[in-house]
Amino acid sequence: MNIDCDEFEVNNWIVSEFVANTLVPIVGVHPFPLNELFLMVSAVCRLKPNFIVEWGTHLGKSARIFYETSKRFGLDIAIHSVDLPDDTAHQEHPGLQRGVLVKGLHEVTLHQGDGLTVCLEIHNRIGKPNSMLVFIDGDHTHASVKRELTGVMAHMPDANILLHDTFYQSEKSGYNVGPYTAIAEAMAVAPNRYRRLSTDTGLPGMTLLYQLTTVPGL
Numbered sequence: 579m580n581i582d583c584d585e586f587e588v589n590n591w592i593v594s595e596f597v598a599n600t601l602v603p604i605v606g607v608h609p610f611p612l613n614e615l616f617l618m619v620s621a622v623c624r625l626k627p628n629f630i631v632e633w634g635t636h637l638g639k640s641a642r643i644f645y646e647t648s649k650r651f652g653l654d655i656a657i658h659s660v661d662l663p664d665d666t667a668h669q670e671h672p673g674l675q676r677g678v679l680v681k682g683l684h685e686v687t688l689h690q691g692d693g694l695t696v697c698l699e700i701h702n703r704i705g706k707p708n709s710m711l712v713f714i715d716g717d718h719t720h721a722s723v724k725r726e727l728t729g730v731m732a733h734m735p736d737a738n739i740l741l742h743d744t745f746y747q748s749e750k751s752g753y754n755v756g757p758y759t760a761i762a763e764a765m766a767v768a769p770n771r772y773r774r775l776s777t778d779t780g781l782p783g784m785t786l787l788y789q790l791t792t793v794p795g796l
């Protein structure tokens with residue numbers, strides 16, 4: 579990476595080798611296709627957070643991606659991953675498989691509860707001077723994503739935010755554009771606060787909202 583740059587930049591060749599040779603053999607390309615794996619790794623390498631808080635955990639693929647990235651690039655990131663309690667009815671809850679891909683990794687702490695609520699508790703406990711990346715990948719309804727995104731924006735003003743399932747397609751596609759709409763509405767309220775990077779070629783879609791002031795070296 580060129581540390582004198584004014585824009586988001588990573589070394590695409592180094593990230594490509596890591597994604598192809600390390601990540602894909604461990605996590606495959608579902609639910610995160612290559613371009614999303616690429617954006618996740620790039621966000622971590624460029625923003626260098628001290629903490630990542632993500633929900634939902636599911637099997638632990640995204641948590642494992644963050645863990646492997648931190649390890650490969652020597653970043654020493656504490657990763658917190660939240661999923662709903664076992665007795666909560668949610669069509670995607672993984673039951674006993676929750677977090678199987680990160681069990682036993684001491685850099686990854688698993689929590690159960692509502693993602694936003696646990697995230698804010700962790701943020702309050704840690705205190706301000708730390709950089710944090712939040713990954714929102716829980717319930718993908720418009721109402722849930724809007725609540726979570728606006729909650730993070732209001733209570734964690736310095737956090738950078740990554741969101742999943744954010745692809746936009748016209749109404750007749752029948753796709754869930756709730757996350758895309760939630761982001762558009764939140765951005766309309768704070769138009770200059772974040773820069774945005776998205777994978778826009780197809781489903782499921784990922785969006786990074788980052789703040790230049792939090793980019794190391796800028």
Ligand SMILES: C[S@@+](CC[C@H](N)C(=O)[O-])C[C@H]1O[C@@H](n2cnc3c(N)ncnc32)[C@H](O)[C@@H]1O
Pocket residue numbers: 609633634635636637638639640641660661662668670671672691692693694715716717
């Ligand atoms: C699409 S899966 C997440 C995929 C996961 N990040 C991965 O790496 O494969 C959605 C998960 O979010 C969880 N979930 C739904 N609502 C949540 C909430 N409010 N807080 C925490 N987790 C939630 C579900 O139980 C499910 O495990």
